[in-house]
Amino acid sequence: MPEAVIAAARQFLRSFAKPCRILAAVSGGSDSKGLLLALHSAIRNGGSEGFSLAACTIDHALRPESADEAAAVAAFCAELGIPHLVSRWEGDKPRSGIQAAARQKRYELLADAAAALGADCIATGHTRDDQRETIAMRTARGEGEGQGSAGMASTMLYGRRIWVSRPFLGLSRADIRAFLSLRGIEWFDDPSNANPLFERVRVRSELEGSEEAPAAPWSAAQRAASSTRAAAMIETHVRVHETVVAEIAAAQAGNMSDADWRRALLSVAAVLGGRNHLPGHATIERISGFLQPGAPGRMTAGGVVYDRRPNGLYLYREARNLSVLVIDPGETSVWDGRFNVTNDGQDPVVVTTSQKDGQWNQILIDGDLPRGVAKRATRAAPHIGPARADMAGSIRAKVECRIALYDTFLPGFDRTMADAVAMLFGRERYPAPPVHDVFDRNGEGAGGLPWQGDARTLC
Numbered sequence: 254m255p256e257a258v259i260a261a262a263r264q265f266l267r268s269f270a271k272p273c274r275i276l277a278a279v280s281g282g283s284d285s286k287g288l289l290l291a292l293h294s295a296i297r298n299g300g301s302e303g304f305s306l307a308a309c310t311i312d313h314a315l316r317p318e319s320a321d322e323a324a325a326v327a328a329f330c331a332e333l334g335i336p337h338l339v340s341r342w343e344g345d346k347p348r349s350g351i352q353a354a355a356r357q358k359r360y361e362l363l364a365d366a367a368a369a370l371g372a373d374c375i376a377t378g379h380t381r382d383d384q385r386e387t388i389a390m391r392t393a394r395g396e397g398e399g400q401g402s403a404g405m406a407s408t409m410l411y412g413r414r415i416w417v418s419r420p421f422l423g424l425s426r427a428d429i430r431a432f433l434s435l436r437g438i439e440w441f442d443d444p445s446n447a448n449p450l451f452e453r454v455r456v457r458s459e460l461e462g463s464e465e466a467p468a469a470p471w472s473a474a475q476r477a478a479s480s481t482r483a484a485a486m487i488e489t490h491v492r493v494h495e496t497v498v499a500e501i502a503a504a505q506a507g508n509m510s511d512a513d514w515r516r517a518l519l520s521v522a523a524v525l526g527g528r529n530h531l532p533g534h535a536t537i538e539r540i541s542g543f544l545q546p547g548a549p550g551r552m553t554a555g556g557v558v559y560d561r562r563p564n565g566l567y568l569y570r571e572a573r574n575l576s577v578l579v580i581d582p583g584e585t586s587v588w589d590g591r592f593n594v595t596n597d598g599q600d601p602v603v604v605t606t607s608q609k610d611g612q613w614n615q616i617l618i619d620g621d622l623p624r625g626v627a628k629r630a631t632r633a634a635p636h637i638g639p640a641r642a643d644m645a646g647s648i649r650a651k652v653e654c655r656i657a658l659y660d661t662f663l664p665g666f667d668r669t670m671a672d673a674v675a676m677l678f679g680r681e682r683y684p685a686p687p688v689h690d691v692f693d694r695n696g697e698g699a700g701g702l703p704w705q706g707d708a709r710t711l712c
């Protein structure tokens with residue numbers, strides 16, 4: 254029903270706490286063109302005072318026609334009087350994982366465009382069809398139970414910077430196409446949507462013709478409720494020492510049959526391991542099999558050591574596959590997925606492991622950690638030194654813990670848990686969304702890391 258499209262746009266505008274400027278991400282395909290047009294009509298036809306629109310098209314420069322398609326969207330926006338930017342993905346493209354890389358770049362460029370055009374949030378044209386495919390793909394990958402998958406969130410925070418909303422997640426693509434056709438508006442069909450090399454395209458063709466939508470294992474509301482319980486458990490049962498060791502009371506450590514606790518524990522472990530995803534089913538089974546009986550011992554999963562002792566469970570990064578990273582003056586880089594390191598000095602610095610760094614070891618022991626835990630965790634802690642032996646100047650570097658699991662893409666329904674995790678690791682809470690329809694939580698601030706500022710003092 255084409256009228257459902259305008260209704261969805263109106264409902265989206267009503268979900269905002271206050272009027273703002275929205276950046277529509279418009280590829281030129283039917284869904285995003287429908288989104289732009291429906292928001293434009295909803296704003297123009299009254300009742301949405303104070304709202305305004307801007308638009309952006311990312312030219313991924315992966316197909317010869319993409320520049321012309323972006324120019325056609327620019328012309329469409331000009332007709333509607335909507336400010337529009339084309340942002341081009343310049344430079345070399347990776348040979349493998351092109352879709353994931355393009356997605357990452359697209360959000361980065363969209364966030365930059367929003368800043369340039371003064372937009373407060375981004376809206377994309379994801380539909381119910383996209384949601385079905387996402388759920389089917391996650392289920393097939395065995396992410397369902399482990400991630401507590403609720404499918405795509407209706408809002409997500411990108412890069413700790415800007416909220417992205419998907420107002421058409423409840424609409425079918427057919428409705429949007431009918432809405433455009435009624436108005437005589439055409440759209441592009443991206444040929445990569447027909448390329449069976451891509452997982453999403455294969456899943457789409459499998460789902461075609463079936464009316465049954467694959468059910469998400471959890472609804473968004475259930476996931477938000479689980480996130481709140483998990484956050485409370487994190488606050489009660491987990492203590493993080495100097496961002497490198499998590500300590501969990503013995504009584505709680507083996508409680509793996511509680512799905513909320515399991516997710517809380519695995520999220521903390523993912524941050525310690527520098528991972529941007531939770532482990533899959535098989536790994537979770539292995540971890541549960543180790544923790545549930547409660548016997549002392551050690552196991553490794555996802556780059557993290559689970560060190561079970563009579564008085565508690567200790568998690569820390571395994572001292573393997575740790576890279577050596579050189580950072581030029583003025584640059585910020587990510588080391589081991591776990592730390593954002595900024596070189597504020599005049600000379601290049603190198604980030605490696607602390608190996609036998611006595612200072613780290615002593616700090617962890619002073620924090621009442623068992624000596625064996627302190628010794629092992631020290632081997633994977635960061636150490637910042639001069640990039641060349643002949644550089645005697647002072648090192649000035651800022652080190653901040655990175656929450657790989659949430660810092661790039663945070664689903665709105667996980668924000669409470671993400672906040673609890675961020676606080677454990679000395680980061681601030683994530684910014685609140687501009688819309689009401691995601692789970693909300695009040696509260697401010699976070700303590701700084703003991704070694705924020707000049708990293709030289711500790712590393």
Ligand SMILES: Nc1ncnc2c1ncn2[C@@H]1O[C@H](COP(=O)(O)OP(=O)(O)OP(=O)(O)O)[C@@H](O)[C@H]1O
Nearest residue numbers: 278279280284285309310311312356376377378379
């Ligand atoms: N080249 C583009 N320029 C601007 N917006 C885009 C572009 N490609 C996709 N989008 C936005 O993203 C929405 C979803 O597109 P698509 O399904 O191709 O992306 P996806 O990679 O599956 O989604 P996601 O990035 O959230 O995983 C589109 O409706 C549009 O709003």
